[in-house]
Amino acid sequence: MKYLHLIVRNLFRKKTRAVLTLGSIAVALFLFGLLVTVETALSQGVEVAGADRLMVINRVSLIQPLPISYRERLLQIPGVAAVTYASWFGGIYQDEKNFFPQFAIDPESFLKMYPEYSVPPAQWKTFLGDREGCVAGHSTAKRFGWKVGDRIPIRGTIFPGTWEFNLDGIYTGKRPDDDTSQFWFHRDYLEERGPDWFKGYVGWYVVRVDDPDHAVDVVKAIDARFANSAWETRTDTERAFAASFAKQIGNIRFIILSIGGVVFFTLLLVTGNTMAMAVRERIGELAVLKTIGFPDVSLLGLVLAEALTLAVLGGAIGLGLAKAFTLGGDPTGGMLPVFYLAPSKMALGLLLAVMVGVLSGIVPAVTAMRLKIVDALRRV
């Protein structure tokens, strides 16, 4: 702490250069913050997937349905503890850009399957007794300014007509990255009003296994059970399903890592150049400090501390701005329902900034440490 004023003074002796370098680091870490937020959003299902849940879809594709009769047959398979189902509705609220996922569900079994979602008991009770009722996620309700009791009209695309729902409840997630953009309504209502070709079908099943260690065996058993039928199944763990779904968009993690790598390398060059210049300009002063009796390790520490302060300060500004940006919610209008910069990702960004500080400062710091006083003083 004794050297703090020396570090800060040296850091900002060339204000324009310091501000530009800080700005570069801040912009890079802001970008990093946004990239990991998007990555989290796209792979959100993977992050929050239940270890004991399996997804059962039509072997042909996700958009092909499965018979409702499969529910009872699934429950008979050893290792299956519970089953629920859902169907994709794909409706439009007011405008196509107002995207949010709508599912026709079996309320009782659905909420038991997803204990991470929470609905106030009174609201849930109302929903169970209201055939035209619906429950919306907190983020979607907030986005459109919905309140419990509102009438929500949805224009069907797969299922024609305008469907009106009573907003009976608003659910929340128990974890910050739980998806609260969904819209649930009774499958019975879809069955009643929907087209004949969908009667007796559901979009997919979700199965809970009694022991996650047996998940692989249950996956095999389910697909074997419906093999050679008219509706063969493809079963996967929820995590694998979510990962493969995310991969349809592309290898997000690879893209993020590639961009992150370029950003990191560029930052190293920018900060390293700044620190090298800063030390080169101060060779004489560093020699004076050594002459006075500052040990080599103190000079190493001073230069490294400068680089670290620069990187961490810039990183904190960038990550702070990224966090502030994400607090505004999903900027895509529903494509990234969980637009959330987790504290762990912020810590990762800060760690990245620390690495930039250390790596960019180490060479100038060692140069300062190894300085030969007599040679350096001759240059003053």
Place this chain on the structure above:
Amino acid sequence: MVRVDGSDVDGSLIRVRNLDKTYRRGSEEIHVLQGLNLDVSAGEFVAFMGPSGSGKTTLLNLLGGLDTPSAGSIRVGEDTVTAMSGRRLTGWRARHVGFVFQMYNLIPVLTAYQNVELPLLLTGLSRAERRRHIETALALMDLSDRMKHYPRQLSGGQEQRVAIARAVVADPTFLLCDEPTGDLDRKSADEILGIISALASEHGKTVLMVTHDPRAAEWADVVLHLEKGALVDSPREGGGS
């Protein structure tokens, strides 16, 4: 007492024996100092004179532990400087040597107060103790009203006074001054030399000063000339040496 003949003198603070310093420039060897001897008692003000390249600054660097000799030894008090490791030498410099340079060499981003504080940061003194020492040193230099000024806000003479305050604030055993008035006008130079002289005569500091300027050298108790890599007495200096 100051002697250059290498005969042992009781009570010398600084004792230099057979000091050699050789530089290599390509294949050529340049013998800057050759068998140099010096004894300086505490409280002496010694000036070294000599033509450019005679090795004055090299001698000062060796005495201050900034450079290592090719041969010979330097003792200061009980410490054999030439036998110390780099790390010990750094600590020794912090405790025993105050440096004053021709170009002042203040840190431009620090105030006069903060510049003077630098050597004290290496000690275990508390903030309040440091403040007391700094204020005393700056008052001694008649700079109490310039404590918060940056070097760019001071005249050359004031900058050099800050540099002297920095050199003496930790109460070193001796001061090494390399052309301390080389960048100053006559009036400022005389002020600085008066201060350095007073540090020796009134405060008992041992001062070793390199200078080109005969008028500056006149302030010293003893003037020594570097010739052919060795020290010789000034004609002015009689039996005292």
